[in-house]
Amino acid sequence: MHDDARDELQDLLDTPPVPTRRPTVAGMEDELYRVHPLLDHGFLRVVDYMGDDAAIVQAARVSYGKGTKNVRNDRGLIRYLMRHRHSTPFEMCEIKLHVKLPIFIARQWIRHRTANVNEYSARYSILDKEFYIPAVEDIAQQSDSNRQGRDEALSNDQALAVQELLRRDANTSYDTYSHLINDTGDGSPERDGEPQLARELARMNLTLNYYTQWYWKTDLHNLFHFLSLRQHPHAQKEIRVYADVMAKLVEQWCPIAYEAFVDYRTGGTFFSREEVEIIQAMARGEDPDVLLPKSDMSFRERKAFRHQLKLGPPKKNS
Amino acid sequence: MHDDARDELQDLLDTPPVPTRRPTVAGMEDELYRVHPLLDHGFLRVVDYMGDDAAIVQAARVSYGKGTKNVRNDRGLIRYLMRHRHSTPFEMCEIKLHVKLPIFIARQWIRHRTANVNEYSARYSILDKEFYIPAVEDIAQQSDSNRQGRDEALSNDQALAVQELLRRDANTSYDTYSHLINDTGDGSPERDGEPQLARELARMNLTLNYYTQWYWKTDLHNLFHFLSLRQHPHAQKEIRVYADVMAKLVEQWCPIAYEAFVDYRTGGTFFSREEVEIIQAMARGEDPDVLLPKSDMSFRERKAFRHQLKLGPPKKNS
Amino acid sequence: MHDDARDELQDLLDTPPVPTRRPTVAGMEDELYRVHPLLDHGFLRVVDYMGDDAAIVQAARVSYGKGTKNVRNDRGLIRYLMRHRHSTPFEMCEIKLHVKLPIFIARQWIRHRTANVNEYSARYSILDKEFYIPAVEDIAQQSDSNRQGRDEALSNDQALAVQELLRRDANTSYDTYSHLINDTGDGSPERDGEPQLARELARMNLTLNYYTQWYWKTDLHNLFHFLSLRQHPHAQKEIRVYADVMAKLVEQWCPIAYEAFVDYRTGGTFFSREEVEIIQAMARGEDPDVLLPKSDMSFRERKAFRHQLKLGPPKKNS
């Protein structure tokens, strides 16, 4: 099925362009319908986009009217909006993506509610035999410090053994699925006289690393929110690789907004009330190594704070 | 301010088109940035659009995969989606409008929450002296039967008197506003040495018929929902005129989806459990005039039902 | 884990009640924390609720003010609101549920975006060995007429064979999962010296019939929307059984609103523009068997329409 879909959009790659008076971004025109392969069988590509940096400015100027004239230029205005979290002008840009991704990642992704989604339905149609097997270097131990994360990689032999097990079970579960629906692919039964189990039931036998796909459409503000969560070092690597490609696409699409996003959001840091008080003391010339042990912060918070200040880890008593 | 905004987009009217490989609708290209005047000073125009009928089909086919092959053609599929309220493929089309409208209408409109909005801010900038005065033929009596509606028009003399009062108070409130902010329009005080009241305060003196404006962006599914509520005969006329222009735009933008919308939504009717039972009896050849008086429906419901069946109003006992 | 959660709420069952001045529904107090078993290992129970029928009326009266005085009583007002799709007063009631359900059903459920969700995280914690195996009578063939549905049940022997295969693969995939995370359940490794694969990776080996659980909170308007889609005969049986229990809960919680929902929503029918024209002709005494063959409706639509009218299926030419 995805092959059909892939081909269909593939055809669009060769369609001759037509004239438009809508805002158009040259780099995005090159991106349209182009597949960015991800993981072992996944991909992401741009299906459509609306707006550009100028569209953000245009919407902001409607809001602020003459009041924005004192902001010298578009870049200054966009950076001002980002800095002060005036998010509505960024909602005026919209992007539509075609994404193929493992089901367990789709389950994380779908939690971003402010988006439009059309997912491939395994009630209607038959899923292909395509599942995700992590690369050797991505097969890592459970982290102790971070309950939801992973730690150092397993040895090469151990990783190969993990791959083997995952592959074996994914194959078995698909063979059973295939047997249950008893379908040749064109809707006719493979084994005459035997039943074809309802697809909505048979699909439950597939493992969570099977690939699904969807069209996903969202606005730039919500996309930035997605990126800030899913490019975060704590995000699962298998979703981070998608977020990283999306970030590069945004950089081409709205370069000024993207630069502001990096400077004022992902590149910046939020400090708590107590941390700000220590930073203020530092500005008066005080020594953080003296201040920190006196604070009410937990060991964990102090450790995280020292890390952000690029100081060494706290000693037992600091 | 709106004049600036109008001019700015006006410039875009003359911008030479550039090539794009995105879905493009010829009729919408002609619509871009073109002002549709509404009421006495309002307008509505298309600033951008994403997708077309084919984009709806494209998204649906990702969902249903091979399962859609048995739906013979695109028109059939779109009508099927509309009939069965599969709304997500319609969310794959997006439109951005620039709207100028009276504040009391903006307050109704904003209740549609699934949309993106940038409104002109009277905290930042100064509102122009533009207010809505209904035309003589729109100045109507309070309806008795419909608590929220209007009835027959007032006499010409009475309507002129109403206009006169509305105009007088709108003028007075603006003069006070203007006096309070003490501004020449370029930020400098008109009367030297006198204070300029904060705009965020002065604006409270304006009447609700003053015009505001915004960029408003939504998807086709939510736009259809807006139309079904705001083109409804019970909607206030001052918002219905905007909805009517939007409907014409959608007809150009996605003609197949629009036709399906008319056939299966606004042109159709929802009948209650009891009404369906009577319709079923009618299909067996029974007479509604005999059936209706026996039903549990209230007089009001029976009246509405007879109206939908194009029967005369109920007699006292039917 | 769910056992912990179950126990925790179990304790609440025995907590002595405290006085409140909030709207309280006796039947719902009995429902609180009580488990409704569903499928083989799933359940649904009420964790909290806000509002009742009177709260809907209370909110509506704020909107309509004195204007609602002519609606004689609360029941009349609630039915009026439902009939005219004035949905906001129904949003003033809120319910919080604890649900345990198979992952492939959770994937359908989560598509209802206007809700709050906290799902058990298999990145943080270890999933129990609990998976869904459909009962013999639910193991059915793929439907031909309805691409997404099921048809008649398989024979007893065939169904037992399907169960056996599903059970075998679910067991195997869990054994591998268990082996990969190498955990005794208390976080310590089972096999000393061997790695514990990160949980966020190991979980991908589980099949889609494994159970997950979540807290799910929504308002009554959105719950009605959920019910109208998920109690529908075309909904998958495995989500329908949850919707059916929810409907019974709503009947206890807001009995007047629920009755109105049945009369004006699920019990009623939407007819298209063409269908309404035929109904109008029927009301004038015309014969549907004469009218239908002349209409522009497709064979499929005519069939569905005749079904709704409780007429026999169309003949070749009607």
Added chain:
Amino acid sequence: MHDDARDELQDLLDTPPVPTRRPTVAGMEDELYRVHPLLDHGFLRVVDYMGDDAAIVQAARVSYGKGTKNVRNDRGLIRYLMRHRHSTPFEMCEIKLHVKLPIFIARQWIRHRTANVNEYSARYSILDKEFYIPAVEDIAQQSDSNRQGRDEALSNDQALAVQELLRRDANTSYDTYSHLINDTGDGSPERDGEPQLARELARMNLTLNYYTQWYWKTDLHNLFHFLSLRQHPHAQKEIRVYADVMAKLVEQWCPIAYEAFVDYRTGGTFFSREEVEIIQAMARGEDPDVLLPKSDMSFRERKAFRHQLKLGPPKKNS
């Protein structure tokens, strides 16, 4: 009308409490239906609430399962959730407020889209003659530095003159409104034989400082977002006073979550990429007065940054 509504809830104040097994907060029981007067005629009061601090923990523990056992206690867990912006558990608490507020403030408030609202409808009913006149000390000049804000107060005489003008125009516009609808208050005409203009039209003559009212329901996460924007020093004072009362209510309702909100959100500060680099240099003992002049930050940003560090304003070149 609001008087009716006020009385109705007033009655609830005297209703004897009934037993419930839902989470109940003693302080909130005292708050129920109690009016907090605001501005000259506005108010805010709690109509209902769902959940408490424990409900946040309960939902989080479902998500993280055994994984949360290493977080020592509920307070630690709630603070952890707030610090790491895990917002979904906070969505499990819900509050319903009855608010009376000037229309121009309602227009700001309604921009918070993730909420449920039932507003008094001036299409159905007649608005009371109640409008907002700012107190003398709140009548301030337009700010030069902050385009959307106000500066120092006007002199007493000037403020009295402003009040006089606002009062005059509000009175005039109501007298016209009253004349146009020609209503005695009980629906009967005051001046026999003269028309009653449709309310949906007459309302447009009212000024934006007239009071409206609504029921407003939202979850704790979105309420915190509301507070972070509307308690901000840049928010308009007339909405800030409502936010301040809401903050006090939250402090009673969910004291641990509120404390975390203050420590990690409103009490903290977000620093940009460049600012973090300077803070890191300060931690190494460098002098901000030396570092800042070398940065790429604009004069405005440097000024804001120095303010947050509690340093004096920048000299021309720092």
